[in-house]
Amino acid sequence: MFKVNKLTDYATVVLIDIARTDTVRSSQRIAERTGIPMPTVAKLMKSLHRAGLVASTRGAGGGYSLCRPAKDISVADVIQAVEGPIALTACADTSDEECNIQKLCPVQGKWNRVNTAVRSALSEVTLADMVDEVATFGRKTFDAPAVVTPAVVTSAVVTEVR
Amino acid sequence: MFKVNKLTDYATVVLIDIARTDTVRSSQRIAERTGIPMPTVAKLMKSLHRAGLVASTRGAGGGYSLCRPAKDISVADVIQAVEGPIALTACADTSDEECNIQKLCPVQGKWNRVNTAVRSALSEVTLADMVDEVATFGRKTFDAPAVVTPAVVTSAVVTEVR
DNA sequence: AGTAAACAGGACCCAATTAGTCCCGATTGG
DNA sequence: CCAATCGGGACTAATTGGGTCCTGTTTACT
Incomplete structure (x- = not known):
């Protein structure tokens, strides 16, 4: 879920x-x-x-x-206040975690688009x-x-x- | 997070x-x-x-x-396949969980708008x-x-x- | 047929995260 | 001074999720 x-x-x-x-x-x-x-x-x-x-x-x-x-x-504000940055995967841009294989990870950066979309959706309410x-x-x-x-x-x- | x-x-x-x-x-x-x-x-x-x-x-x-x-x-499809329905809170419409105080919960139904927004954001990629x-x-x-x-x-x- | 390769389902355990509690110090109004 | 209230953080308990394994079924190939 x-x-x-x-x-x-x-x-x-x-x-x-x-x-x-x-x-x-x-x-x-x-x-x-x-x-x-x-x-x-x-x-x-x-x-x-x-x-x-x-x-x-x-x-x-x-x-x-x-x-x-x-x-x-916004709802995004509340989520960020309680749970921290909205980053759907560990290697996303606003994440403080670090993706250890960033140099060779081909998916890297792709989730950012999804993150942005979700973030803006959450900012609208x-x-x-x-x-x-x-x-x-x-x-x-x-x-x-x-x-x-x-x-x-x-x-x-x-x-x-x- | x-x-x-x-x-x-x-x-x-x-x-x-x-x-x-x-x-x-x-x-x-x-x-x-x-x-x-x-x-x-x-x-x-x-x-x-x-x-x-x-x-x-x-x-x-x-x-x-x-x-x-x-x-x-879509990304939404993948998430739903692995994690089940996208329902940000337990009492949202597509959730199989049941909100025990649904009758008197004033927030009830309000998250649905957020859910929908997120779902469509996730469906776009x-x-x-x-x-x-x-x-x-x-x-x-x-x-x-x-x-x-x-x-x-x-x-x-x-x-x-x- | 027999055998091996592969999926299907589910039980199970361990680790990680989250929820919740508690304590102690700092601040402020009466 | 005392009581009410926040602030920070340590700690424990509960839940969830990641990962493993076992047993059964299906299918290709010999």
Whole structure:
């Protein structure tokens, strides 16, 4: 199966949730809202922060917020933040790995075209697009916070009820 | 790192090699030509056969050959043959996995757009394109068969010397 | 027929990657 | 000062993927 990390999936969930109500919120809060385990959220947010997608405020009352408007954050950005450079094979141009037989590898360079195509495809969809879809998806309200076990969560944002 | 399997990389190498001289060849022979370990080649070819990318002939003198012209085999085909359906997240439409919270997952369906974009990007490059590039790459000849350890091979086709 | 070459399918193991947890130090607001 | 919160990184557990092997079937050739 050709797929993104589970963490990347989580990342979109978190970011979309933040984008919907643009306020500062703590990892703790994010964990509660999304159902993703708190330590995992913390780890995730560090990656997103290092990649410059979210801004962080330390200390009591601190937390995270989007660094740029949602329309300026693409799926490619998110993937790169969590998984590193998008390079379909080890010997592609943006890869930091090194192909040991580069001099004699006839396929070398050919994947770059594919990489570029994929990268641009992933750059075309932004968080804003996803937020839009979410907004029109038909919001649901729950009596109790919908608690889902981590293993089960794939892309869940628990709609705010408080 | 967002990347394809090593097996998928191998697959392109093998298929490109077959495409270059369109004749039937055994797993054994393919292994020799590419430097990929024989058992791995065997496994790989089974996948490619099951996916309908190569035709197989059993018995002595048997082997594999392309099922369709190289220009009709895309990178997407190869990836799908080796890794299964291209579905970036578990809950995407072509996925056989099931998203347990589909009813309340607001992101659901949104990745499909991304999936489609990626899929079409991957469909645009065919084996024929890659073969062309290989042909003009500047063929090299070696005195001895270039033996590369499996761990090192990323995308190698050993140019025929016999 | 008999034998050897080759594919088909699947079980299995080991290594590599990824997911997830935890700890400790730094920062900041009350 | 204390509590809340981020930052970095070490560590463990779980999952996946790469690779091997075995057993059966098909086919060519003698």
